[in-house]
Amino acid sequence: xxxxxxxxxxxxxxxxxxxxxxxxxxxxxxxxxxxxxxxxxxxxxxxxxxxxxxxxxxxxxxxxxxxxxxxxxxxxxxxxxxxxxxxxxxxxxxxxxxxxxxxxxxxxxxxxxxxxxxxxxxxxxxxxxxxxxxxxxxxxxxxxxxxxxxxxxxxxxxxxxxxxxxxxxxxxxxxxxxxxxxxxxxxxxxxxxxxxxxxxxxxxxxxxxxxxxxxxxxxxxxxxxxxxxxxxxxxxxxxxxxxxxxxxxxxxxxxxxxxxxxxxxxxxxxxxxxxxxxxxxxxxxxxxxxxxxxxxxxxxxxxxxxxxxxxxxxxxxxxxxxxxxxxxxxxxxxxxxxxxxxxxxxxxxxxxxxxxxxxxxxxxxxxxxxxxxxxxxxxxxxxxxxxxxxxxxxxxxxxxxxxxxxxxxxxxxxxxxxxxxxxxxxxxxxxxxxxx
Amino acid sequence: xxxxxxxxxxxxxxxxxxxxxxxxxxxxxxxxxxxxxxxxxxxxxxxxxxxxxxxxxxxxxxxxxxxxxxxxxxxxxxxxxxxxxxxxxxxxxxxxxxxxxxxxxxxxxxxxxxxxxxxxxxxxxxxxxxxxxxxxxxxxxxxxxxxxxxxxxxxxxxxxxxxxxxxxxxxxxxxxxxxxxxxxxxxxxxxxxxxxxxxxxxxxxxxxxxxxxxxxxxxxxxxxxxxxxxxxxxxxxxxxxxxxxxxxxxxxxxxxxxxxxxxxxxxxxxxxxxxxxxxxxxxxxxxxxxxxxxxxxxxxxxxxxxxxxxxxxxxxxxxxxxxxxxxxxxxxxxxxxxxxxxxxxxxxxxxxxxxxxxxxxxxxxxxxxxxxxxxxxxxxxxxxxxxxxxxxxxxxxxxxxxxxxxxxxxxxxxxxxxxxxxxxxxxxxxxxxxxx
Numbered sequence: 068x069x070x071x072x073x074x075x076x077x078x079x080x081x082x083x084x085x086x087x088x089x090x091x092x093x094x095x096x097x098x099x100x101x102x103x104x105x106x107x108x109x110x111x112x113x114x115x116x117x118x119x120x121x122x123x124x125x126x127x128x129x130x131x132x133x134x135x136x137x138x139x140x141x142x143x144x145x146x147x148x149x150x151x152x153x154x155x156x157x158x159x160x161x162x163x164x165x166x167x168x169x170x171x172x173x174x175x176x177x178x179x180x181x182x183x184x185x186x187x188x189x190x191x192x193x194x195x196x197x198x199x200x201x202x203x204x205x206x207x208x209x210x211x212x213x214x215x216x217x218x219x220x221x222x223x224x225x226x227x228x229x230x231x232x233x234x235x236x237x238x239x240x241x242x243x244x245x246x247x248x249x250x251x252x253x254x255x256x257x258x259x260x261x262x263x264x265x266x267x268x269x270x271x272x273x274x275x276x277x278x279x280x281x282x283x284x285x286x287x288x289x290x291x292x293x294x295x296x297x298x299x300x301x302x303x304x305x306x307x308x309x310x311x312x313x314x315x316x317x318x319x320x321x322x323x324x325x326x327x328x329x330x331x332x333x334x335x336x337x338x339x340x341x342x343x344x345x346x347x348x349x350x351x352x353x354x355x356x357x358x359x360x361x362x363x364x365x366x367x368x369x370x371x372x373x374x375x376x377x378x379x380x381x382x383x384x385x386x387x388x389x390x391x392x393x394x395x396x397x398x399x400x401x402x403x404x405x406x407x408x409x410x411x412x413x414x415x416x417x418x419x420x421x422x423x424x425x426x427x428x429x430x431x432x433x434x435x436x437x438x439x440x441x442x443x444x445x446x447x448x449x450x451x452x453x454x455x456x457x458x459x460x461x462x463x464x465x466x467x468x469x470x471x472x473x474x475x476x477x478x479x480x481x482x483x484x485x486x487x488x489x490x491x492x493x494x495x496x497x498x499x500x501x502x503x
Numbered sequence: 504x505x506x507x508x509x510x511x512x513x514x515x516x517x518x519x520x521x522x523x524x525x526x527x528x529x530x531x532x533x534x535x536x537x538x539x540x541x542x543x544x545x546x547x548x549x550x551x552x553x554x555x556x557x558x559x560x561x562x563x564x565x566x567x568x569x570x571x572x573x574x575x576x577x578x579x580x581x582x583x584x585x586x587x588x589x590x591x592x593x594x595x596x597x598x599x600x601x602x603x604x605x606x607x608x609x610x611x612x613x614x615x616x617x618x619x620x621x622x623x624x625x626x627x628x629x630x631x632x633x634x635x636x637x638x639x640x641x642x643x644x645x646x647x648x649x650x651x652x653x654x655x656x657x658x659x660x661x662x663x664x665x666x667x668x669x670x671x672x673x674x675x676x677x678x679x680x681x682x683x684x685x686x687x688x689x690x691x692x693x694x695x696x697x698x699x700x701x702x703x704x705x706x707x708x709x710x711x712x713x714x715x716x717x718x719x720x721x722x723x724x725x726x727x728x729x730x731x732x733x734x735x736x737x738x739x740x741x742x743x744x745x746x747x748x749x750x751x752x753x754x755x756x757x758x759x760x761x762x763x764x765x766x767x768x769x770x771x772x773x774x775x776x777x778x779x780x781x782x783x784x785x786x787x788x789x790x791x792x793x794x795x796x797x798x799x800x801x802x803x804x805x806x807x808x809x810x811x812x813x814x815x816x817x818x819x820x821x822x823x824x825x826x827x828x829x830x831x832x833x834x835x836x837x838x839x840x841x842x843x844x845x846x847x848x849x850x851x852x853x854x855x856x857x858x859x860x861x862x863x864x865x866x867x868x869x870x871x872x873x874x875x876x877x878x879x880x881x882x883x884x885x886x887x888x889x890x891x892x893x894x895x896x897x898x899x900x901x902x903x904x905x906x907x908x909x910x911x912x913x914x915x916x917x918x919x920x921x922x923x924x925x926x927x928x929x930x931x932x933x934x935x936x937x938x939x
Contacts, residue, residue, distance in 0.1 A: 073589040077517030084600040095890035141914040145895040148910035152771040153509040154827035158820035164520040204644030335588040387594035454531035459581040474584035478577040
């Protein structure tokens with residue numbers, strides 16, 4: 068769907084929404100369906116080829132509306148109000164289009180935390196089962212969690228929130244910044260010898276600094292043997308696994324207790340959209356169970372409110388995207404970004420003044436001017452001050468590195484070449500001014 | 504703005520969005536403004552009378568766009584991608600209109616948790632300042648937090664997440680289900696005598712079961728004297744404080760360390776929109792500080808990413824609503840809902856078979872058939888099975904009570920009367936069938 072079609076479809080959608088709200092009181096306010104009713108109405112898998120938009124729209128009444136509790140019906144008197152107004156909807160359309168994201172608190176960060184809390188609760192439960200007299204606070208104070216020193220900062224914050232030790236596992240350039248099995252095994256042994264209780268490991272597939280992949284085929288069996296919860300944060304890289312050629316990056320997933328990726332990063336679904344899979348549902352539910360009377364209802368299965376209740380509406384956008392692009396369209400999109408990154412990598416490699424700082428696996432290129440950190444910091448500042456292109460840095464083995472991530476849906480080869488032209492032009496200036 | 508105008512404005516907005524995205528690469532990708540640039544461009548206060556929609560739209564380019572980092576520009580290569588596609592935007596328009604909410608994990612729940620974590624970090628810091636040798640885990644295991652037995656279940660969950668004791672303070676019907684100063688004082692003394700460290704109290708203004716208001720004028724000074732963090736959860740009732748006649752319900756706010764309410768509940772701003780105020784910003788920042796290189800930039804003031812970064816875009820809807828309704832329009836809206844609740848209360852009071860179970864202060868009426876819990880449970884089941892109106896129950900002093908909350912923007916007196924007609928008709932049936 069291009070902008071021209073969006074103009075047409077968007078206007079139809081505005082009318083559909085106005086019709087819905089003008090006639091909402093004619094609808095039964097509360098759905099007459101059983102949990103799981105959706106399963107028989109939709110296919111098991113996303114379509115290979117795109118569906119037509121007409122089919123998707125037809126399914127709004129056939130598939131979606133039968134499951135809706137109409138919170139904006141004047142006959143809805145439950146809970147407390149949830150707001151809805153025309154100006155707010157207009158503004159939401161605009162902020163969806165601008166689509167900036169919230170940095171430090173959202174989505175994958177929550178998944179990391181939720182997994183950590185479930186792991187903490189499971190660990191405490193297991194220890195109490197064998198030693199019922201032990202005070203719970205005494206257990207918590209001995210727990211220790213692990214993640215790579217390349218992991219996202221939200222992993223460390225999850226440890227702070229849960230009030231447990233979080234140790235960073237060192238990585239090396241020679242190991243491509245991936246956590247090695249041997250390093251984790253050694254840390255576990257040392258911590259156990261010191262009386263601590265290892266209980267959680269957050270592996271990353273596609274780290275933020277350099278898109279490194281922890282060796283989960285090695286790490287998984289260690290975690291399983293030690294009864295350590297292995298959570299996998301694949302926030303960015305997860306989308307690429309829809310392409311068979313990138314699927315091997317996911318090998319070892321069979322050892323994971325939980326897995327998360329963000330379709331809002333690289334799968335064409337607007338912010339926010341983060342999916343989490345948990346091996347054993349009861350581990351999650353047990354950690355958060357709450358049953359006040361105002362949340363009880365006939366179909367209640369303990370805990371299903373926690374994640375599932377608003378998934379139908381919030382996942383509409385995923386459903387539209389899967390159907391309108393089809394698996395093939397989504398794969399093409401991922402592949403194109405990876406190709407653009409490879410094109411940028413070639414440009415960097417062809418220029419003797421620059422070096423590549425980490426393997427280019429997906430859509431991220433880490434590169435720098437051969438020379439001091441200062442010269443690279445100055446280069447980045449010039450690039451961003453120009454306001455034509457925008458990059459952020461990372462640190463790898465003490466070096467200040469520039470990250471070039473292919474981000475926009477509309478990025479083409481000409482943008483990559485133009486970006487490189489600007490970067491080399493500014494590099495020229497910087498190198499003339501500064502020793503390097 | 505009515506549905507007819509929304510049809511027109513919505514279509515204009517679709518074109519505005521398509522124009523924006525088609526021409527995005529012409530814009531500087533990164534903003535050239537200083538933090539705080541907005542302050543001089545917008546008035547200090549929301550307008551009394553509504554602005555015109557034309558003025559609001561003009562301000563998109565004047566006020567908003569200069570501060571935008573254009574994540575969807577093909578010249579954006581920072582961080583990782585954030586997705587954006589036309590089908591997802593269409594779906595988002597629809598889910599915004601359907602506007603169901605996520606129950607147990609959002610918004611006010613996060614504010615409660617964030618305040619609790621900041622309080623925990625402050626408490627640990629204070630104790631370590633006077634006793635630097637004390638191990639931190641030894642402190643955490645002694646901390647104790649409090650909330651009303653009427654508080655939302657998310658308060659209890661916040662305690663579970665943070666790994667601290669959370670005690671429920673008992674309330675009484677005779678005190679209108681509000682926490683009394685004397686009760687809190689006694690619990691604090693007992694806990695201190697037992698070697699525990701009281702550090703956090705979550706007061707509720709407008710509880711979920713009955714819209715009760717904790718006595719913060721009494722509770723606040725106790726908390727301040729004991730260095731206990733007082734957080735106020737006014738998720739629902741907070742919106743009403745824009746009316747002078749409801750402002751006294753907020754008396755005692757001067758003792759609070761943090762305060763939260765959800766404009767997405769009762770202030771016409773679509774889900775999700777939750778606002779949190781903190782007395783001392785550094786308490787919050789100190790508890791969550793993270794500084795990875797990829798989040799650093801020139802204007803960085805430690806921690807500002809945590810809450811502020813995406814507020815500009817996510818708050819667009821609040822801005823549209825304040826301007827299009829004006830303070831008067833919003834006050835009228837709140838008052839109308841309260842009047843409708845009073846109208847329903849009168850209908851209940853005029854019927855000898857029913858009783859009112861809690862004071863009607865705002866838009867919630869708690870009522871029941873005089874008689875057994877069973878007869879009321881049956882009545883509620885009949886009401887909801889009819890699918891014409893939807894209510895949820897609560898428990899007050901062991902009694903099963905029906906909650907009638909005025910929720911929808913479009914609810915009118917005729918809907919209230921129709922709802923009452925249905926309720927009494929079903930009550931008639933139930934009372935004929937069951938002993939009561």
